[in-house]
Amino acid sequence: MVRETIRFWRQGRAVEVSGFHPRTTLLDYLRLQERRVGTKEGCAEGDCGACTVALGHVSGGRVHYEPVNACILLLGQIDGAELVTVEDLAAGGELHPVQSAMVDAHGSQCGFCTPGIVMSLFTLYHEGERPLSRESVNDALAGNLCRCTGYRPIVDAALQACGEAPNDTFVANIEQNVQGLTTLEDGQDIFVGNETRFFAAPASEDSLAALYAQHPDATLVAGCTDVGLWITKGMAEIEKIIWLGRVTGLDRIEETSDMLGIGATVTHVEAHPSLARIDPDLGELMRRFGSWQVRASGTVGGNIANGSPIGDLTPALIALGSELELRHSGATRTMPLESFFIAYRKQDRVPGEFVRRVSVPKLKGNEVFRAYKISKRFDEDISAAMGAFKFTLDGRRIAEARVAFGGMAATPKRALDTERALVGLSLDEPSTWGEAMAAIARDYQPLDDHRSSAAYRATVARNLVFKALSETASGETRATRIIGQRDALQAAE
Template sequence: MIVTREAIRFWRHGRVVEAAGFHPRTTLLDYLRLQERKLGTKEGCAEGDCGACTVALGRVRGGRVQYEPVNACILLLGQVDGAEVVTVEDLVADGDFHPVQAAMVSHHGSQCGFCTPGIVMSLFTLYHEGERPLTREAVNDALAGNLCRCTGYRPIVDAALDACGGDPDDSFTQSSERTLEGLTSLADGQDVFVGGTDGFFAAPATEDSLAALYAQHPDATLVAGCTDVGLWITKGMAELEKIVWLGRVAGLDIIDDGTDALAIGATATHAQAYASLARIDADLGELMRRFGSAQVRASGTVGGNIANGSPIGDLAPALIALGAELELRRGESIRTIPLENSFIAYRRQDRLPGEYVRRVVLPKPKAHEVFRAYKVSKRFDEDISAVMGAFRLTLDGRRVASARIAFGGMAGIPKRASETERALAGISLDEASSWGEALAAIGRDYQPLDDLRASSAYRATVARNLLFKALSETASGQTHATRIVGRRDALEAAE
C-alpha cells in the first residue's frame, strides 16, 4: 500500500480537524470525552445498545449532507474520516436551544437526563431526515436504539412529533452549503495509514489497495461498521493492533438493483440496502426494519453481517433461502460460492488468509415463487433472535414443487433444512394433512441450541410453527399479522 496520508481528517465546528498517532482501537467516544472533553456524550452500556453515546455523522450523499445517528462507544475514531461529527453540545445556536431540545423541555421529556443527550441526537437526525408528515411509528423506529429508564417514552415521542414534523430550519441547514464544500474537500481519494507495520489503522481508498494491504497483513482485522468488532474491544478487551477500515474503499458499497437479481456491495449499510431488500418482499423489509436500531443500521453493513459468521445473524438465513451467492477477493483473484457453503462451523468460514467479502448477489423471486421470513425474539425491537426462519417456496399450481429453507439460531451456523426441503416437494397447499412429514423433518434437520435466549425445545417448536405459518400464508395468499404493538390504537380506531 502506498502511504499518502498519515492522519484522518473530519469536519468539526465548521473547520477541518486532523488526528494522527492515535491507537487503532481508539473509539470516537473516548476521543470526544478524553481529548475534546465534550462530556455531554455519555457512556452507558459500551456495546451500542442503550444509545446514551449517540452522536450524528454528516456525510455527502446524493449531492447533499445527510445526518445519521451512530453509537460513539463502538465506533472507531478512524471511521469518522471524511465526515462531520456533531455532538449535543453543538446544537445550541446563539444561546438558543435547537428545536428538538426546546421540544424536549416543553414536553417534559427528561428526568435524570443521563440518556437525554443521546435521545436528542437521535431526534436531531430525525429532524433532518424524517418522513413528512411524521408518524408515531416512525418516531418509535428512530428511538428504538435509545433506552430511558425513568422518563417514559410518551413525552419523548410527543416532543419528536412536535419538533420533527416540518422542514428542517436550524443552524445546520443554514450552513449546509459551507459544510458540503468542506466535506467535499475531504474526499481526496487517498489511502490512509496511521501507525507502523506492527500496529496501525488503515483506510484504503481502492479495492486494489485493500487487496494488497490485506495480502501483506492477513492477520489484520477488517472493520466495516464496527457494530460487532466494537464489542470485541469494549467488552472482550481484544488487543487488536492492526485494523483495516473498509468504509473508504471506492465502489465497495455499490448496490445494483437489477430486474432479476440484487447485488449488494460489502460495505453498503443496512440503511442503504433497506429499500432494495424491502422491494423484494415485505417480510424482508420488516426483517430489516427490526434489524438492530437506527444507529446500528446506519453503521452496520451487509458484508460485515455475513463475514461475521454469527449463528444468530438475521440476514444470512434470509439470503440463503433466496439462493444468494457470495463474491470473495484475494489479491487479484475473485471467486464466487453459494452463501450457505461459506459457513463451515461456529465462527468459521470458507475464507482464505487475505481474502475478503466483496459483494453478495441474490436472485429475486419469480412469479411462481413465494418468500416468507419471520423473526422471533423476546423483545420486539433491537433484540437478538431466538429463532429466525426464512422460506422460499417454488409453486406448481397449488403444489410445492421445491423449497429452500434456512434458519438462524438453530445451529452453530445459519443452516439449510435439507430434509424438510425434500419432504415439502410435492405437498398440496390445499391439504394440510400432507404437511406433517415436513413439519416432523425439522426435528431431524436441527438439534437446536440451548442458551439463555431460548431452550432447545422452545426453538424446535417455534421452527415447526414458523414452517406451518409459512405454508398457511402461502395457501391462503394472506399474511397473518402477529405483532401486538399498536393493537390498542387499532381497536380505538375501529370503535
Template sequence: MNLQTKPTKSRHALRFRFRGREVALERFSPRRTVLDWLREDERATGTKEGCAEGDCGACTVVLARLRRGKLTYEAFNACILLLGQLDGAELITVEDLAHGQTLHPVQQAMVDHHASQCGFCTPGIVMSLFAAYHSGAPATAASLCDQLAGNLCRCTGYRPILVAGLATCDGAPTDRFAATAAERAQALAALADDAELFVGDESQFFAAPASLDSLAAVYQRFPDATLVAGATDVGLWVTKLLRDLKRVIWLGRVDGLDAIAEIADGELSLGAGVTLAEAAPLVGTIHPDLSELMRRFGSIQVRVTGTVGGNIANGSPIGDLAPAFIALGGTVVLRKGAAIRRLPLEDFFIAYGKQDRTPGEFVLAIESPRLAAGQHYRAFKVSKRFDEDISAVMMAIRLDLDGRRIAGARIAFGGMAATPKRAANAEKALAGVSLDQPASWRAARAALSSDFAPLTDQRASAGYRMAVAANLVEKALIEISGASAPTRIGALHAAE
C-alpha cells in the same frame, strides 16, 4: 507506507471536522472509540457511556457527511464507533446544539414537554431527534418510534419524548446548522479525496484504502488485520472482549465496495460495503417480509453503519441476512488479490466462527435472485423484544409450486445451529406435498428434529426453539396456501 506496491496518493493523518475546525490526527490507537476520544481527550462529557455495546443509545452522536452532493445527518453509537471511522465527516454532539444560551428547538421541546427526568439517556435521545430534525421529511409517530428504537429511557416513558419530536421534526429545519449548510458542505468537500489513508506503522496501524485494488493489496500483505465495515460487531470486541486490535483496515472509503447492480435475470447484487439502511429498500423489492426484517435489524444507529458484507462475513449463527438470502438461493462473491470466486451462500459457513475464506480474502458482494413465477417466500424473525433485538429464531422459506403441489423447497434458519443452516430433511419432506392437505405438512415439522439440535442460552431454550421453528414452517405454509390471511404485529401483512 503506501497501501499498494505501485505509486499512489497517500495520506497519513485522519481528518474530520469538529466544532467548526478541522481535526487532523497523525497518531491514535486503531482500537480507540469516538466515545473515549470525546470524553477523555476533548472532555466532551455530555455524551454518555451506558451499555458500551450499541444498545442503549446514551452515547448517540450525529455525523454529517456529503452524499451525492447532499449534506446528510445520521445518528451513530459513539461507544462502538472507531475513531478512524470519522474520516471525512463532521462530528456533532449534544453540546454543539445550543446557540449561546438558546437551546436547540429539539432541546427546548424536550424541556417544554417534560421529556427528561434523570437525564442520563437524554443526550442520546436529543441527538437521535436532531438527526430526524434534519432528515428532510416530516416525522410521524411511527417514524419516530423507529428513530428512537435504539434509545432506551427508564425514567420518563416515551410519550412526552415522542410529543417533543412531533412538535419539532417537521422536515423544515431552521437551526444554525441549516443556516450554515452551504459553508459546512464546502468544508466537507475539501476533506474528500481519493488518497489511501494509513496512520501508524507496520506493527500497528489504521488503514482506509480508497479502492478495491488497494484493499486487496493491503489485506494480502496483512492477512491478520481486522477488517472493519460498520464496527457494530468489532466494536464489541473492543468494549466487551477488550481485544487490543493492532492492525485495522476500515472498508468505509473503498470505492466500489458499495456498488449496487442488477445482473442476470434481474438478480440483485449488493456490494459488501452497502449499509443495512441503504440495502433495506432494495431487499424489500424482493419480498415485503424482507422490508420488515430490515426494519427490525438493530436500531437506526446500527443500520446506518452496519453493512451487508459485515453481517455475512462475521458468520454469526444469529445473523438475519444469511438465512434470508440462503432461502432465496443467494451467492457470496469473494476476492483475494485479483482473483474472484463465487459460491452458494450456505457453503460459506463451515462451523461456528469458521467460514470458507482464506487468509487475505474478503467478501466483495452478495448476489440474490428475485422470485420467479410460481415461487413463494416468507421470512419471520422471533425475538424477546420486537425492536432492536437479536433473533432467538429466524426462518426464511421459498416454495416452488407446480399448481398446488410443492415442487421444491428451500428453508433456512438462524439461531438453530452453530451456523446459518438449511433444513435439508424438512425440505425433502415437503417435496411433492399438496398445499390443500395440511395433514401432509406434519412430516416437515417432525423432520426438523433431525435437521437441528439447538442450544439453550439466554435468548431461548432448545425446546422453545424447536417448537418455534416448527410453528414458523406451518405458519408459512398456511399463509402461502391461502388457508388464513397473513398476520403480523402492527397490522403488517405479507404479500406475494
C-alpha cells in the same frame, strides 16, 4: 499517495488527527481528548444509545445525517464525515428545536440518556419522512433506552419538533458544510501507525487486496458493530485494523431485472429499500435489525463475514439462493452463500481474502417468500430463532423449496430434510403437512442458552413451517401476525 492522518468536519472547520491508537473509540476521543462530555457512556456495547452522535455525509447536494453509537465506533471511521455532538446543537444562546421540544414536553427526567435521545431526534429532524407518524418516531428511538421509562413525552417532543421541514443552523450553513466535506475527499489511502500496530483505510479494492495480503492477521472492520464489542467488552488487544469504509466500489448497489448486487460495505440503512422491494418480509426484517444507530453503521458484508449463527439477514439471503463473491489479491471466486459457513465462527475464507459482494436473486412470479424473526423483545434484540422460506409453486403445489434458519445450529444453515419433505405438498391439504413439520427435527438439534431453550427453538421452528405454509395457502397474514402484516404493507404500496 498515503495519508498519515484522519480528517473530519467539526463545527464548521476541518479537524486533522494523527498518532492515535487503532482501538481508540470515538467516545473516548470526545470525552478524553476534546473534553466534550455531553456524550455519555452507558452500556459500551451499542445498545442503550446514551453515546449517540450524528455523522454527516454529502449526497444529492446536501448533508445527510445518521445516528451512530460512539462507544463502539472507532475514531478512524469518522474520516471524511461531519461530526455533530449534543454540544453543537444550540446556537446564539437558543436551544435547537428538538431540545426546546424536549423541554416543553418534559421529555428529560434523570437526564443521563437525554443527550443521546436528543441526537437521535436531531437526525430524525433532518432525515425523517413527512408526515411523521408515532410509529416512525418509535423506530427512530428504538436504539435509545430511557431508564426512567418516560417514553411518551419523548415521543411527543419528537412529533412536535420533527413534523415540519428542518430549519436550523445546519440548514443555514449547508453550502459551507457541503463545500468543507467535499474538500476532504482526496481519494488517498490512510495508514496511521507502523507495521506492527496501525489503523488503515484503503481507498481502492486493489489497495485493500494488497494490504490485506501483506497483513492477513489484521482485523477487517466495516461498521464495527461487532468488533467494537470485542474491544470494549472483550478487551481484545487488536493491533492491526483495516477499515473498509473508504474502499471505492464496495459500497455499490447494482440492480438488474432479476438480481440485486450488494457491495460488502453497503449499510443496512442503504440496503433496506432494495431488499424491501424484493419482498415485504425483508423490509420488515430490516426494520427490526438492531437500532437505527446499528443499521447506519453495520453492513451487509459485515453481517455475513462475521459468521454469527444468530445473524438475521444471512438465513433470509440463503433461502433466496444468494451467492457470495470473495477476493484474494487479484483473484475472485463465488460460492453459494450457505457454503461459506463451515463451523461456529469459521468460514471458507483463506488468509488475506475478503467478502466483496453478495448477489441476491429476485423472486419470480411463481415464487413465495416468508421470513420470521422470533425474539424476546420486539426492538433491538437478538433472535432466538430466525426462519426464512422460499417456495416455488406449480399451481397449488410446492415444486421446490429453500428453507434456512438462524439460531438453530452453529451456523446459519439450510433445512435440507424439510425442503425435501415440502416438495409436492398441496397447499389445499393441511393434513399432509405433518411430515414437513416433523422433518425440521432432523435438520437441527438446537442448544439451550440464555435466549431460549432447545425445546422452545425446536417447537418454534416446527410451527414456523406450518405458518409459512398457511400464509402461502391463504395469501393472508392478518390471522397469523400481530405485526408486519403483509396485507397492510401491500395495501400501502
